[in-house]
Amino acid sequence: MGCYWSKKAKTPGYEDPAVLAAETPFTVNEVEALYELFKKLSSSIFDDGLIHKEEFQLALFKNKDKRNLFADRIFDLFDVKRNGVIEFGEFVRSLGVFHPNAPVEDKTEFAFRLYDLRQTGYIEREELKEMVLALLHESELVLSDDVIEVIVDKTYSEADKKGDGRIDQEEWREFVLKHPSLIKNMTLPYLKDITLAFPSFVMSSEVED
């Protein structure tokens, strides 16, 4: 007992699975399974036990050079310490928000921070338009600027209840309550079966949940 994990403790940013399990919807076994995934992702280009943006892009798009506004924002939010890499603890805590059992409030807040591109505490109209343009670009959908303006205006006038030209957290929460499908992208059903994805780990685990 003990030797198995003491080896892993040498990885930079490694954290005790029991601590991470206590802070997230994952069980200890699931955190350990996530470590298997983390090791794979964090060694795909640079073998340093940290997920670099290129490694994140490679896993997400099968292309290390493919950049995308939303992928950049997701990476930045996962990179809590803002040091340009995702450490194991950051990875587990952030993925925890995407767990089907994570609180809706956490998902709503994460989405707000994601869409608050310039981190001003508000989702501004310009940011919303920028995100719509990014989505259209990645989907190769073509809409006229007039149509885009109508879509953004309509959404904005509905969400910006106070009418001050920006969407704050409270307005965002109300808007999500009215349109719960907006945070569907904050849930990964797959995370419920994470130990099934990495069964080799479960065989070697000595920790019981």
Place this chain on the structure above:
Amino acid sequence: KPVSMNAFELISRSKSFNLENLFEK
């Protein structure tokens, strides 16, 4: 009709949210 779309609904469909791709072997 595109004009009836909710802008946030639209952006939530970005492929970047397919985080299950991270788990592909």
